[in-house]
Amino acid sequence: MTLAPERLGGAVSDRATRAAAAARRRRSPLRRRAALAALLFLIPALLVFGYFAWWPILQSILLAFQQTNLVEPAEWVGFRNFEVLFADPLLPKAALNTLWFTVLSLAIGLPVPLLCAVLMSELRRGGTLARVLAYLPVVIPPVVAVLLWKVFFSPGETGVVNSLLALVGIGPLQWLQSPELAMPSLVIVATWSGAGTAILIYLAALAGVSTELYEAAELDAASVWQRVRYITLPQMRGIILVLLLLQIIGAIQVFTEPYVMTDGGPANATVTILLMIYRYAFLFGNYGVATALSVLLAIVLIIISAVYLRLTRSWSSR
Amino acid sequence: MHRRTRRALAALVVVPLIAGTAACSSGQNDATNGTGDDHVTISIMGKPAATNTAAVELFERQVDEFEKANPNITIEASDVPWDAKTFATRLAGGSAPTLLRVPLTEPPALIERGQVADIADVASELDSFDDLNPRVMQFLERDGAVYGIPEKSYAFGLVYNRDIFEQAGLDPDSPPETWDEVREYAAQIAETTGKTGFGEITTNNSGGWHLTGYDYTFGGSIIEQDSSGEWKASFNDDSARDVLELWKAMRWEDDSLGDNVLGKQEDLVAEFTAGNVGMWVSAPPDVYPNYVAAGGDPEAFGAGPMPQGGADATLAGATVLMVSAQATEAEKAAAVKWIDWRALRPNYDLEVAAETAKASAADGLPVGVPVAPIFSDEAYAAYREAIDEYVNVPVENFAPYVESLGAFEYVPEPPVASQEIYAALDPLVQAILTDQNADIDALLTDAETRVNAILAQHAS
Numbered sequence: 029m030t031l032a033p034e035r036l037g038g039a040v041s042d043r044a045t046r047a048a049a050a051a052r053r054r055r056s057p058l059r060r061r062a063a064l065a066a067l068l069f070l071i072p073a074l075l076v077f078g079y080f081a082w083w084p085i086l087q088s089i090l091l092a093f094q095q096t097n098l099v100e101p102a103e104w105v106g107f108r109n110f111e112v113l114f115a116d117p118l119l120p121k122a123a124l125n126t127l128w129f130t131v132l133s134l135a136i137g138l139p140v141p142l143l144c145a146v147l148m149s150e151l152r153r154g155g156t157l158a159r160v161l162a163y164l165p166v167v168i169p170p171v172v173a174v175l176l177w178k179v180f181f182s183p184g185e186t187g188v189v190n191s192l193l194a195l196v197g198i199g200p201l202q203w204l205q206s207p208e209l210a211m212p213s214l215v216i217v218a219t220w221s222g223a224g225t226a227i228l229i230y231l232a233a234l235a236g237v238s239t240e241l242y243e244a245a246e247l248d249a250a251s252v253w254q255r256v257r258y259i260t261l262p263q264m265r266g267i268i269l270v271l272l273l274l275q276i277i278g279a280i281q282v283f284t285e286p287y288v289m290t291d292g293g294p295a296n297a298t299v300t301i302l303l304m305i306y307r308y309a310f311l312f313g314n315y316g317v318a319t320a321l322s323v324l325l326a327i328v329l330i331i332i333s334a335v336y337l338r339l340t341r342s343w344s345s346r
Numbered sequence: 347m348h349r350r351t352r353r354a355l356a357a358l359v360v361v362p363l364i365a366g367t368a369a370c371s372s373g374q375n376d377a378t379n380g381t382g383d384d385h386v387t388i389s390i391m392g393k394p395a396a397t398n399t400a401a402v403e404l405f406e407r408q409v410d411e412f413e414k415a416n417p418n419i420t421i422e423a424s425d426v427p428w429d430a431k432t433f434a435t436r437l438a439g440g441s442a443p444t445l446l447r448v449p450l451t452e453p454p455a456l457i458e459r460g461q462v463a464d465i466a467d468v469a470s471e472l473d474s475f476d477d478l479n480p481r482v483m484q485f486l487e488r489d490g491a492v493y494g495i496p497e498k499s500y501a502f503g504l505v506y507n508r509d510i511f512e513q514a515g516l517d518p519d520s521p522p523e524t525w526d527e528v529r530e531y532a533a534q535i536a537e538t539t540g541k542t543g544f545g546e547i548t549t550n551n552s553g554g555w556h557l558t559g560y561d562y563t564f565g566g567s568i569i570e571q572d573s574s575g576e577w578k579a580s581f582n583d584d585s586a587r588d589v590l591e592l593w594k595a596m597r598w599e600d601d602s603l604g605d606n607v608l609g610k611q612e613d614l615v616a617e618f619t620a621g622n623v624g625m626w627v628s629a630p631p632d633v634y635p636n637y638v639a640a641g642g643d644p645e646a647f648g649a650g651p652m653p654q655g656g657a658d659a660t661l662a663g664a665t666v667l668m669v670s671a672q673a674t675e676a677e678k679a680a681a682v683k684w685i686d687w688r689a690l691r692p693n694y695d696l697e698v699a700a701e702t703a704k705a706s707a708a709d710g711l712p713v714g715v716p717v718a719p720i721f722s723d724e725a726y727a728a729y730r731e732a733i734d735e736y737v738n739v740p741v742e743n744f745a746p747y748v749e750s751l752g753a754f755e756y757v758p759e760p761p762v763a764s765q766e767i768y769a770a771l772d773p774l775v776q777a778i779l780t781d782q783n784a785d786i787d788a789l790l791t792d793a794e795t796r797v798n799a800i801l802a803q804h805a806s
Contacts, residue, residue: 097459098438112803117796184605205608205780291549293608295777295784310432311551312766313459 092320097313109320118299119321125211126300130279132215137275141223142268145230146256159231163224170221174288177217178204181289204290207297214285214298222278226271233267234260269340276336277329301325386419386680390445392497392667392688393423398639400709405688407705412687419680428452437461437672444673445681447497450663451555451764453485457493463669464491468682474694477721481756482664495682496720497689499664500629501756502559503747504528504650510624511648514538521625521650521746525563525592528625528653532602535624542604544596545617545626546779550610553775554768555759556627557581560589562757564655568767569760569801576805577762579797582790588655590778590786598782607779616640627652629663630747631717634739638712648743649716651750662718662756694721696732703733713737716744718751763804770796 092109096102113119148158165173180188181203190200203213241259250258261268283302286292292299301321309318394401402425409421428448436442446462456462469475469492479499486494508518514535522528532543547556558568566585569577597603604623606613615633617623619642630649638644652660667689669681692702707713714737719726760767774793777784 097461098435100460115799115803117792117799182606187605202780205606207777207781290608291610291772293549293773293776294780296773307769310435311769312763313455 088319089323091315092323093316095316098315105316109316110324112314112317113320113324116304118296118304121296122299122301122304125296125298126280126282126302128211129215129218129282129300130276132212133218133279133282134272134275136215137219137222137226137279138272140219141226142230144223145227145234146260148227149231149234159228162227165221166224168221170284171288173221174217174285177213177220178289181213205294207294210290210294210297214282214289217285217289218279218282222275226275229267229271230264233264237263273333273336276332280325280329280332384418386674386676387422388419388444388673388677388680388684389422389424390681390684391424391426391428391443391447392445393425395425395427400706400711401635401639404702404706404709404711408688412684415687416680416683419683421684433461437670440672442670442672444670444677445684446668446670448494448666448668450482450485450496450499450666451759453494453666453668454761454764456668457488461671462493463671463673463678464493465495465669465678465682466490466492468679469495472682472686472690474686474690474721474725477694477725479720479722481662482666482720485664485758485761486666494666494668495685495689496664497667497685498631499662499718499720500632501660501662501718501751501754502627502652503630503660503750504625504648504653505618505628505630505633506625506648506650507618507621507623507646508648508743509643509646510535510539510541510621514624518648519746521648522653523651525560525588525653525655529592529596529600529602532596532624533600536600536602536604539624541621542617542623543600543602543625545614545623546593546603546607546775547609547611547614547626548607548772548776548779551765551768551772552610553773554771557586557589557771557775558759558768559627559652559661560592560655561586562659562661563652563657564588565657565659567757568771569762569797577801579794579801581797582794585655585657586790587786590774590790593775593778594784594786597779603779608776618642621646625650630744631715632665634715635712644712644740645743647740649747651746652754657755658753659755659757660750662758664720693729694725696728699729699732700736703736707736707738712739714739714741716741716748718756763800766800766804767797770800 091102093104093106094102095105095109144162148155148162151158168176182188183190183200183202183205185191185194185200187200187203189203193199193201201209204210237260241263242255245255245259281302282300283306286298286300286303287306290298292303302325305318305321305325308314308321393405396402405423409423413419413421424443428446433442433446446456448456453462478496482496482499483492486492486496504521506518506521511518511521511531514531515538516531516534522531528544534543535541536543547553561568561581564585566583566589567580570580571577593603597607606617609617611628614623614626614628615636618626618633619637619640630647634647634649637647667685669678673681691698693699703713714730714733716739719729721729771793774789777789778786
């Protein structure tokens with residue numbers, strides 16, 4: 029009697045499964061103990077996280093459907109906070125402003141640090157100095173940096189930026205005082221203060237690109253641009269994608285710059301979603317509407333992240 | 347990594363976390379244990395800023411004497427100024443101060459939200475309570491309940507730099523009295539000195555605040571209550587239009603408002619102290635101490651009447667002391683005692699007034715800044731007489747302002763949702779001052795819609 033091939037295959041695979049299961053059984057008490065220990069060690073951290081992060085998140089979702097003065101017990105109001113929010117004529121303006129800020133800050137904030145990193149990695153000398161200089165703005169406390177820029181952007185001929193531009197015959201520009209220029213001014217500040225971190229991350233990623241690839245390209249007489257286009261960028265795509273997503277999320281949550289520099293002005297030109305949340309909560313004491321808007325923002329960010337990850341899945345896993 | 351090392355590392359991370367949580371919780375316990383039945387500890391606002399050393403010394407002396415006179419009360423003072431943004435969260439977290447020191451714009455919202463206590467029973471026992479100025483008290487009393495006591499009151503007026511007036515060929519003893527004159531003077535200052543003729547502020551609700559104050563001088567109002575008791579925006583009219591036209595002309599025709607129109611009150615105080623601004627509108631008695639403490643020349647400080655557009659009215663406000671709704675009865679009583687000690691007696695009890703004035707003068711603090719009195723006119727006159735020998739402020743520089751106080755009608759700020767309304771008006775003022783082609787009518791209509799939406803939301 030001969031065994032059918034599939035029967036044989038089945039027997040072999042059965043045996044393999046049994047062996048693997050036996051091995052698992054042999055290993056499992058140890059493994060389980062290790063897992064238990066890990067869990068025990070994690071419990072305090074989980075508690076802290078739960079209490080200070082997850083519980084407040086849950087609470088704030090509830091708060092979006094309540095009205096409270098934080099003294100008396102909160103009152104359940106259903107979707108009224110959302111109705112108030114959607115009736116606010118400032119909401120579309122703030123959403124558009126936030127989108128405009130995001131687009132502008134990606135248009136400037138993505139290529140500039142990448143370009144700087146590529147150029148800096150090509151430096152034969154002074155690389156450390158360049159890195160220090162690039163990272164310096166990150167070290168300055170954000171509010172101080174933003175206030176400094178407020179002085180730089182002073183309108184009139186004596187403003188720092190304006191007197192520099194006057195050398196090439198431009199201006200004087202109104203910067204923060206102009207409804208059109210206020211937002212781009214904020215983007216310049218945000219890029220300036222955030223670029224250092226991105227540059228360092230790009231530099232680290234660049235260091236990880238195998239030099240053999242470049243050597244091979246040089247043997248093939250590839251130009252600098254070709255090396256960047258066919259080696260550097262594809263090798264760094266994972267980092268670029270993550271940073272891009274972080275930048276999108278960060279830009280949509282922009283707050284410090286408009287709050288400190290313009291307070292949303294002039295004429296609502298720089299009112300952002302976060303500034304609205306802040307005003308609802310801390311200026312008008314309407315915590316329900318503020319959390320309703322926060323919840324909406326969180327949902328939008330989750331959707332954007334999911335869509336983004338889906339769209340870029342093929343590219344990032346290539 | 348070796349498993350044992352990994353565990354040790356995990357423990358290193360986790361232990362401080364637990365310790366941190368434990369520290370948080372024990373801190374909370376201490377706070378609640380501190381308030382026993384016999385001994386009361388109250389946290390109060392209103393300690394002068396640390397930079398004003400003389401004022402801090404005087405304050406601390408007053409605290410010491412108060413604690414000596416009331417051994418069962420301990421005062422914990424803070425120099426953190428009122429901040430609507432953090433107050434509610436501190437209230438929710440149980441760390442709000444017992445005694446709040448707030449501008450008069452705040453009480454309506456605080457009372458509406460039930461965040462402040464009724465102190466009628468303890469306050470009415472104070473000697474000076476019945477003499478408090480009803481013009482201010484009307485905003486602090488509701489249906490027999492008393493929610494606060496004024497520390498000082500003010501009315502809008504013109505703050506100006508006498509030196510700049512002289513440089514511009516203007517008479518520092520006769521400040522402008524109408525908006526037309528303000529416009530003329532500002533243009534002259536800007537042209538002859540190159541400095542900002544008339545300073546304006548537009549962010550953090552200050553644009554709406556100023557628009558309101560200016561609108562009053564043209565006989566306008568910001569909101570009105572109709573016969574059914576419903577509040578409606580009432581500023582889409584000629585008086586507000588006059589204010590906006592004036593701003594537009596000064597900004598774009600005369601160029602006398604300077605380059606920076608996107609600032610707040612503190613920015614303008616700094617610019618004014620530095621001698622870069624000719625005139626602006628604020629509460630002169632409130633600005634003066636900050637101006638002097640920041641190094642401004644007392645002799646250069648001028649206070650004029652609120653410029654008028656025909657209504658003979660001015661926006662009036664006050665700094666008010668209120669007690670948190672979370673205070674116990676004992677804390678409430680202690681807080682009112684302190685209010686009497688620090689804010690009322692030195693302005694009412696003539697002996698204490700003279701002593702306080704003497705000590706302040708010795709410390710180099712301004713004594714005798716003419717104010718809109720928190721007590722009756724008679725009580726104020728007696729107080730001025732009692733402190734007369736210690737007055738170290740150039741009172742004559744305030745004469746035009748003081749004269750106007752008796753002549754103008756005091757108009758309060760909007761009693762409903764004032765901060766939200768101001769926030770909705772800021773962009774309107776900013777649009778006029780940053781966009782040469784701003785359409786006044788369209789902006790007014792737009793702002794009216796917004797304010798009505800805010801009022802409707804408040805009513806619901």
